[in-house]
Amino acid sequence: MHLPASPTIHGIPNCDTMKKARAWLEARGVAHAFHDYRRDGLPPGLLEGWVARLGWEVLLNRAGTTFRKLPETAREGLDEARAIELMRAHPALIKRPVLVAGDRLLVGFKPETYAAAFG
Template sequence: MYGIKNCDTIKKAQKFLINHQIDFEFIDFRDNPIDKTKLQTFVDKLTLEKLINKRSTTYRNLNDKEKDNITLELVLKNPTLIKRPVLVTNNDIMVGFSKKSYSKLC
């Protein structure tokens, strides 16, 4: 699971996984920045559009030109643009948290 530790959605997702006894590793974007190869893997599976959190403060603080041209480099510089959590499983990559989608892991 990728995200940032103080994110409420991360906390909900972690609680769900713990309560359902599903093992996971948490990787904080701020402590362990994501590399370009890993980010490209997420984009290839999900698309950049689905990966970007347009409700985040980071996104709202971008200028119009940046908002219209989000690149991997921009996301690497501003990892909080990534919607959280990003959960990588053996078969899939899920972004965001919903009990319905996470229930499929049980």
């Protein structure tokens, strides 16, 4: 299944992985919108919809500096509601990029995954 011509890529502009994903799309002439969720926030229901489809564990970036800087009490005993609350309060906790194209939802960037999706 091919993705629609104009997907939206969600993330923050200074993230290296975001830069790689956007460069990959641009090099292949894939028009896309960019949503800076740190600057512009997350519309109500968007994050919750992603979590419902993929699970909060897929979306929560536990490897990043933002997560490591959280107090230990915030990092312990996470569940879906608490993870969503943290990701809303600290958008950098959301793995990047999140690419939405039609009914497809891709998290992270791997050239082979994008190649398969845009084949």
